[in-house]
Amino acid sequence: MENIIMFSGNVKYPITLDPGVWIFDDRRVDLTTYFDAETEKKDELEEYTKSISKHWDREIMEGAVFPPTLKTEKKFEKEKVLTGTFGIPFKPFLKNAEPDSNASTLIIICDDKEVRLSLDQANELILGFSENGKPLLEDGPAYVYYGDGTNRDQPIKKVREFRVE
Template sequence: MELIIPIKGAVKFTITLDPTVWIFDDRKIDLDEFFSGEYEYKDELEEYTKVTSAHWSREIIEGSTVPPTLQTEKKYERTKVLTSTYGVELKPFILNAEPLPEASSLIIETTDGEHTFPLNELDSLLLKFSHKGQPLREDGPVHVIKKDGSNINKPIKFITAFRIE
C-alpha cells in the first residue's frame, strides 16, 4: 500500500497528499464528534482574532502577566490524539491543485475500481485518516466518507489517486 496519494489530471498543479502528517494539522476533524452532532465548526481567523483581542484588552487593563502552563490540557490533547478517529475535508486539497476551467468531475481511483463525483460536491466529502488513534494501514491510507454519513459503514477504501477530469 502506498502512503502518498497524488491529485492529478485536469489540474494546474499535480500535488501529492501525505495523510501521515495530518494528525498535526489544525484542520483535522474529530469524526466521532462530527457524526454524533457535537462538532462545532470554527473559523480559524475569527477564533484567533477573538483570543488576541481578549489578551490585548486584558494586558491594557491589568498589565502583562505570564500565563500558567496548562500541563493537564496538554496531556488531555495527547490522550485524545491517541484514541480518537480523525478526518479532514477534501475540498482544500483539490482547490490547491487548481482544477482547470473545463474540469467537472473528481474520480477517486482505488484498487477495486473508480468512483466519480461532480466537482460541485467537494463540500460533501471527508478524508478519514485515523481510526481510534491508529493510521489506516490495512485498507487506507485514507477512506472517503460523505458528510451526511450515508456511507460511514461502507466508505471508499484502498485509494490510490484522485483524478480531476
C-alpha cells in the same frame, strides 16, 4: 509508496498526499463527533477577528497570564491524538491543486472501483486517516466520507488516486 495518494488530472498542480503526516495538521477533525455536531458555514475572517478580540479583551482585563492548566491541556491533547479517530477536510487539497476552469468532476480511484463526484460535492469531503489512534493500514491509506456523513458507516476505502476531469 503504498501510503501515498496521487492527485492528478485536469489541475494546474498535480500533488501527492501522505495521510501519515496529517496527524500533525491543525485542520484535523475528530470523526467520532464531526458528523453529529451541527455544522454551520462560518466566515473564517470573522471567526479569527472574534477570537483575537476576545483574547485582547482578556489581556486588558486580567493581564497576560497563562492559565495554570496549560500543562494538563497539552497532556490531554497528546492522549487524544494517540487514541482518536481523525479525518481532514478535502477542500484545501482541491484548492491547492487548482482545478482548471473547465474541470467539473472528481474521480476517486480505489483498488476495486471508481467513484465520480462533482467538484462541489468534492469540496465537502472528509478524508479519514486514523482509527483509534492507528493509521489505516489494512484498507487505507485513507477513507473518504461525504460531508453530510451519509456514508460514515460505509466510507469509500482503499483510495489510491484522486483525478480531476
